[in-house]
Amino acid sequence: MEQANVVIIGGGLVGCAIAEALSSRWSDVFVLEALPKIGMAASSRNSGIIHSGLYYPPESLKARLCVRGNKLTYEFCAAHGVPHRKTGKLVVAAALAESEELVALMKNGEANGVEGMR
Numbered sequence: 001m002e003q004a005n006v007v008i009i010g011g012g013l014v015g016c017a018i019a020e021a022l023s024s025r026w027s028d029v030f031v032l033e034a035l036p037k038i039g040m041a042a043s044s045r046n047s048g049i050i051h052s053g054l055y056y057p058p059e060s061l062k063a064r065l066c067v068r069g070n071k072l073t074y075e076f077c078a079a080h081g082v083p084h085r086k087t088g089k090l091v092v093a094a095a096l097a098e099s100e101e102l103v104a105l106m107k108n109g110e111a112n113g114v115e116g117m118r
């Protein structure tokens, strides 16, 4: 085949997600991956955390995408039988002086729409 409507370079999380979204519209979507299989780079070598969106500045793109992505990731895992754990996260003040930072983080998370904080 010499022509295609869509060619995506890189079969990591981002490339595969784009391919999945576009393939409902086009039947000839190709993912070109340099490694032997898809998802062998950062996407399967990261810390495996489903981030909450606690830290990012309110109304930033990162904050919005992280909070929405958190919900979508759990939904995706449930729908597709992807093993995962919802462990929650402890953010700890190691000294009294750091406790104010926890209050600020809590407010930041609330402003970002992070649910279930206490």
Ligand SMILES: Cc1cc2nc3c(=O)[nH]c(=O)nc-3n(C[C@H](O)[C@H](O)[C@H](O)COP(=O)(O)OP(=O)(O)OC[C@H]3O[C@@H](n4cnc5c(N)ncnc54)[C@H](O)[C@@H]3O)c2cc1C
Pocket (backbone or CB within 6 Å): 009, 010, 011, 012, 013, 014, 015, 032, 033, 034, 035, 038, 039, 040, 041, 042, 043, 044, 045, 046, 047, 048, 049, 050, 051
């Ligand atoms: C140490 C570390 C820890 C992280 N921890 C987390 C975490 O806990 N939670 C979280 O949500 N995110 C985490 N991240 C971020 C997350 O892993 C990345 O944001 C995500 O995997 C990026 O996906 P990607 O598809 O852009 O990149 P990649 O997964 O790197 O995919 C890019 C692909 O493109 C291919 N490629 C590159 N050049 C070419 C070429 N010329 N031709 C063909 N193929 C090519 C590569 O082989 C690769 O497969 C972490 C990142 C790092 C580095």
